[in-house]
Amino acid sequence: MARPIPTPTRPAVAAPVRIASKPIIAVKVENTTMAYPRVGHGSADVVYVEPVEGGLTRLLAIFVSRKPSTVGPIRSAREVDATLLAAYGPKVPLVFSGASRYTHKILSKGTQHNIYAEASMKGFARAKGRVLPHNLMGALPTLLARSGKPVIPKDPGLHFGAALPGGKSARTFSASWAACRITATWSAKAKGYTLTTDGRREIDALTKKSVVPRTVIVQHVVTKNSRNRDVLGNPTPIETVTGSGKATFFRDGKVWRGTWTRRNAASPTVYRVGSKEFLLAPGQVWIMLLPTSAPLTVR
Numbered sequence: 001m002a003r004p005i006p007t008p009t010r011p012a013v014a015a016p017v018r019i020a021s022k023p024i025i026a027v028k029v030e031n032t033t034m035a036y037p038r039v040g041h042g043s044a045d046v047v048y049v050e051p052v053e054g055g056l057t058r059l060l061a062i063f064v065s066r067k068p069s070t071v072g073p074i075r076s077a078r079e080v081d082a083t084l085l086a087a088y089g090p091k092v093p094l095v096f097s098g099a100s101r102y103t104h105k106i107l108s109k110g111t112q113h114n115i116y117a118e119a120s121m122k123g124f125a126r127a128k129g130r131v132l133p134h135n136l137m138g139a140l141p142t143l144l145a146r147s148g149k150p151v152i153p154k155d156p157g158l159h160f161g162a163a164l165p166g167g168k169s170a171r172t173f174s175a176s177w178a179a180c181r182i183t184a185t186w187s188a189k190a191k192g193y194t195l196t197t198d199g200r201r202e203i204d205a206l207t208k209k210s211v212v213p214r215t216v217i218v219q220h221v222v223t224k225n226s227r228n229r230d231v232l233g234n235p236t237p238i239e240t241v242t243g244s245g246k247a248t249f250f251r252d253g254k255v256w257r258g259t260w261t262r263r264n265a266a267s268p269t270v271y272r273v274g275s276k277e278f279l280l281a282p283g284q285v286w287i288m289l290l291p292t293s294a295p296l297t298v299r
Contacts, residue, residue, distance in 0.1 A: 016159035016160060016161040016277070016279055017159065017160040017161060017282065018155050018158070018159055018160075019045060019046075019064055019153060019155065019156065019158055020045070020064045020065040021152050021153075022064050022065055022152065023064070023144060023150035023151060023152065024062065024063070024064050024088060024092055024093070024151055024152070024153040025062075025063050025067070025092075025093045025095065025140065025143065025144050025147065026060055026061065026062045026063070026081070026085055026088075026092060026093065026094050026095065026112070027040075027060075027061050027063070027071045027072075027074060027094075027095040027096075027138060027140075027143075028058060028059070028060060028061075028074060028075055028076065028077050028078075028081065028094070028095065028096040028097075029041055029058070029059040029060075029061050029071065029072065029073065029074065029075070030058060030059075030072075030073045030074070030075040030134060031049070031056070031057045031058050031059050031180065031197065032056060032134070033198055033200065034131065034134040035072075035073045035075075035134050036197075036200055037203050037204070037205040038059075038072070038073070038202075038204065038205065039068075039070050039071060039072045039073070039137060039204065039205045039206050040061075040068035040069075040070050040071035040072065040140070040204060040206050041059060041061045041071065041204060041211060042068075042203075042204030042206070042207055042209060042210075042211040042212075042284075043063065043066040043067070043068040043204070043206075043207075044061040044062055044063050044066075044284060045062055045063060045064045045065055045066075045284065045285070046061075046062040046064075046156075046158065046284075046285050046286075046287065047059055047060070047061050047062070047213070047284070047285070047286045047287070048060040048062075048084060048286075048287050048288075048289065049175075049182065049286065049287070049288040049289060050078060050080055050081075050239060050289050051177050051223060051237045051239060051289060051290075051291060052078060052236070052237065053229075053230040053232075053234035053235065053236055053237070054178070054179055054230070054232070054234045055177050055178020055179030055180065056177070056179050056180055057177055057180045057182075058075060058078065060081055060084060060085075062088070063140065064153060067140050067141065067144065068140055068206055069139065069140060069141065069206070070137050070138065070139060070140065070206060071095075071137070071138050071140055072127070072135075072136060072137035072138055073127075073130065073133075073134045073135060073136055073137065074095060074096060074097045074117070074124070074136045074137065074138050075096065075097060075098065075133070075136070076096055076097060076098035076099045076100075076103070077094065077096035077098075077099045077103060077107060077114075077116075078099075078103060078236065079103055079106040079107065079226065079228075079236075079238060080238060080239045080241060080289075081094060081096075081107070081110075081112070082106060082107055082109070082110030082111070082112055082265075083110075083241050083242065083265045084241060085110070085111070085112045086110065086111050086112070086265040086266055087154075087156040087157065087262070087265070087266070087267065087268055087269060088153040088154060088156050089111075089151065089152075089153055089154035090111040090112075090151075091111065091112070091113045091149075091151050092111070092112045092113065092151055092153065093112070093113045093115055093143070093144065093147035093151065094107075094112040094113065094114055094115065095115045095116070095123075095138055095143050096114070096115075096116050096117075097116055097117040097118070097124070097133075097136050098116070098117075098118065098133075099116070100228050100230075100236075102226070102227065102228040103228060103236070111266075113147055113148070113151075115143055115146055115147055117136060120146075122142065122146055123138055123139050123142035123143040123146055124136055124137070124138055124139075124143075125137055125139070155268055156268050156269065157262075157268030157269040157270055157271065158269075158280060158285060159277065159279055159280065160279060160280045160281065160282045161279035161280075162279060163251060163252055163254070163279065163281070164256060164273055164276055164278060164279070166256065166273075167252075167254030167255060167256045168254060168255050168256075169253065169254060169255075170186070170250060170253065170254055170255035170298050170299070171185060171186050171253060171299060172184065172185045172186070172298075172299045173216075173218075173250060173255070173296065173297060173298040173299065174295075174296070174297045175218055175288050175290050175294070175295075175296050176294055176295050176296075176297070177290070177291070177294055178294075180197070180198060181197075181198055181199075182195060182196070182197050182288065183195070183196045184213075184216055184250065184286075186250075186252075186253035187212065188253065190210070190212045191212075191214065191281075191283075192212035192213055192214045192281075192283060192284070193212060193213050193214075193216055193250065193286075194210050194212055195210075195211055195212075195213070195286075211284075212283075212284070213283065213284040213285060213286040214251065214280070214281035214282065214283030214284060214285070215249070215250065215251040215280040215281045215283070215284075215285045215286075216249075216250040216251075216285075216286045216287075216288065217247055217248070217249055217250075217260075217271065217285065217286070217287045217288070218247065218248040218249075218250075218288045218290050218296055219241070219245070219247050219260050219269075219287055219288065219289055219290065220245050220246040220247060220248070220290055220291075220292050220296075221239045221240050221241060221245060221289050221290065221291060221292065222239075222240040222245070222291075222292055223237045223238065223239050223240070223291040223292075223293075224237070224238055224240070225237060225238070226238045237291075239289045239291075241262065241269070241289065242262045242263070242264055242265055242267075243261075243262065244259060244260065244261040244262070245259065245260055245292070246258075246259060246260075246292075247259055247260040247271055247278075248296060248298075249271065249273070249278050251280065251281045252281060255298055256273045256278060257273070258271065258272050258273035258274070258278055259271075259272050259273075260272075
């Protein structure tokens with residue numbers, strides 16, 4: 001009697017991994033040359049790059065799996081922070097120093113838990129050797145304790161797993177805002193992207209090591225001016241991070257072009273290439289909110 005021919009089986013595909021189920025805390029970090037070198041952001045799980053007044057940028061560093069002792073320099077929040085953090089769930093601690101009356105009003109309506117130096121200096125301190133206002137540091141364990149009951153993030157739409165097939169070779173790329181330029185270069189040795197901001201290598205002063213994200217997402221966003229102005233009269237830009245738009249993905253020395261979609265502020269952001277979800281390389285992720293009119297150079 002002939003033996004039945006076995007039915008071939010497909011190899012098992014690992015399910016995408018989500019962001020860690022540990023307490024979350026978000027910190028606003030200055031991203032100008034006066035803040036160099038920044039402290040602690042190399043340990044962040046996710047770093048958002050946000051356009052601010054005068055064509056500059058600011059970082060929103062989100063810490064989940066690792067908590068450095070110190071983070072900074074800490075600066076003021078923007079209204080887009082409330083929308084970004086809503087994807088991680090309610091009561092996410094947001095650490096910052098300063099915000100206009102207009103921005104405070106917007107932030108007070110958000111779901112995040114605001115922790116700012118003007119309310120209490122507990123957990124904040126001025127660093128010696130740095131100039132005001134670029135010298136405010138935060139003791140993350142103290143600030144996390146100050147936030148009250150630990151908050152475990154919900155899924156913001158960031159999933160980690162094997163790279164999609166295809167992609168084009170892209171060793172270096174640069175994203176440019178009016179007064180800021182970030183260049184990323186793939187390093188096979190580091191298995192990630194070494195960064196320079198306005199020509200300076202991005203390092204973490206706490207570890208003395210380069211900041212090396214494994215994945216970089218350039219999220220192309222519509223940007224408009226709010227009613228708020230800074231002390232010089234520059235309008236505050238507002239980035240539209242709900243709805244949909246184009247996205248450019250970088251991992252493993254390759255580039256993919258796709259889309260981002262987010263139904264509303266409480267929803268996760270879905271990143272796709274065609275009909276397939278774009279999965280991230282395990283490790284740090286940078287998400288650059290780049291105005292649709294701003295240049296992205298890929299080489």
